Amino acid sequence: MVKFTQDQVDELNLKIKTTDEALRWVSDNLHPKVAKASSFGAEDAVVIDIMLKINPKFRFFTLDTGRLPQETYDIMDILRKKYNISIEVLFPDTNEVEKMVLEKGMNLFYDSVENRKLCCEIRKVNPMNRMLNTLDGWITGLRRDQTKVREEVAMFQIDHGHGGILKINPIIDWTWDQIQEYIKKNNLPYNSLLDKGYPSIGCEPCTRAIKPSEDLRAGRWWWEQGEHKECGLHIERKNTD
Numbered sequence: 573m574v575k576f577t578q579d580q581v582d583e584l585n586l587k588i589k590t591t592d593e594a595l596r597w598v599s600d601n602l603h604p605k606v607a608k609a610s611s612f613g614a615e616d617a618v619v620i621d622i623m624l625k626i627n628p629k630f631r632f633f634t635l636d637t638g639r640l641p642q643e644t645y646d647i648m649d650i651l652r653k654k655y656n657i658s659i660e661v662l663f664p665d666t667n668e669v670e671k672m673v674l675e676k677g678m679n680l681f682y683d684s685v686e687n688r689k690l691c692c693e694i695r696k697v698n699p700m701n702r703m704l705n706t707l708d709g710w711i712t713g714l715r716r717d718q719t720k721v722r723e724e725v726a727m728f729q730i731d732h733g734h735g736g737i738l739k740i741n742p743i744i745d746w747t748w749d750q751i752q753e754y755i756k757k758n759n760l761p762y763n764s765l766l767d768k769g770y771p772s773i774g775c776e777p778c779t780r781a782i783k784p785s786e787d788l789r790a791g792r793w794w795w796e797q798g799e800h801k802e803c804g805l806h807i808e809r810k811n812t813d
């Protein structure tokens with residue numbers, strides 16, 4: 573496994589400034605032990621397109637929680653056919669899901685933050701960990717202006733929560749307007765929920781459309797007040813190595 577020191581990562585952040593440069597470096601230094609995590613929102617459409625212009629063999633994976641909207645499955649197949657790519661689909665552990673819904677019901681996430689986090693852990697975080705254990709790096713579609721938690725995120729990071737592999741956020745500086753412009757200019761297919769008021773797309777029961785004045789991630793877990801709008805995949809943990 574390739575591991576990077578904080579000094580090396582700091583140097584990368586100083587040296588590499590653009591999305592293209594970052595993805596070229598990833599292709600040259602980490603492929604094939606690197607993959608893009610995708611939930612098939614607008615940002616993912618952009619990153620996937622840029623990645624494939626740089627390396628048609630780049631890898632992509634997604635987490636099928638079992639609760640995704642049909643529109644997300646539709647765009648997965650559209651992208652698969654358009655680019656002739658494979659998408660690695662990770663599923664949650666059947667026994668864990670069965671135990672959870674037996675004890676807490678199908679829609680447990682509405683009952684408490686604790687239940688919602690349990691559901692995200694079983695349906696998202698655990699399958700994600702399984703995938704990341706096999707990689708030296710993973711690529712995200714994070715942008716700095718999405719949430720408070722993401723404001724401090726750099727383009728290259730050591731992911732201490734996932735064995736110290738590299739986390740690459742190639743569009744971290746992009747604005748929402750830039751994302752929309754890139755999609756239009758390049759005539760990219762995108763998740764049809766975007767046009768229905770969903771700038772951020774997650775599981776069907778936990779995501780709703782937003783009003784024009786609302787925060788871009790306000791539709792995620794909309795019933796929760798004052799909680800971080802995160803599922804646990806991008807929470808930074810301090811280095812405890």
Ligand code: SF4
Nearest residue numbers: 681691692695775778
């Ligand atoms: S977003 Fe909702 S349905 Fe999806 S894993 Fe989290 S709590 Fe469960």
